[in-house]
Amino acid sequence: MRDNDPSIFFEVFNEIGIIEQLSRAILEARLPHGLIAPHFSVLNHLIRVDDGRTPMDMARAFQVPKTSMTHTLKGLEAHGLVETRPNPDDGRSKRVWLTQAGRDLRAEVIAGLAPDFARLAEGFDVARLAEIRPVLTDLRTYLDAARD
Secondary structure, three states, X not given: OOOOOOHHHHHHHHHHHHHHXXXXXXXXXXXXXXXXXHHHHHHHHHHHHOOOEOHHHHHHHHOOOHHHHHHHHHHHHHOOOEEEEEOOOOOOOEXXXXXXXXXXXXXXXXXXXXXXXXXXXHHOOXXXXXXXXXXXXXXXXXXHHHOO
């Protein structure tokens, strides 16, 4: 393959997609009954970017229809992991806030993944992951900016 062959993007995205499927299975094995990876992704997102986002902002961030995000948020709310409050800037919408239970669950799930990560570290060179992480971050940042 030539260095400037654009088909590398398909190959890399294909590998990332397969890794996402495999890592999702590891994550979902650690989630409480009734929660799935999209629920955890929302908790993680609200920690990463700060909570208080509107469902529409979150739907855009996840590139899903607002109805899908609303469904995910209802599931999180039913588990007491988020709460919605009126939007002080727009009376027609709401904002989403993590509860302490949501913050605690995220931390517990990450801690619960430690044995899985330890097994991975036994069989895969962590230094190689550290080397590619900046490239993956740059790719994500570029793709995120390019979608707008």
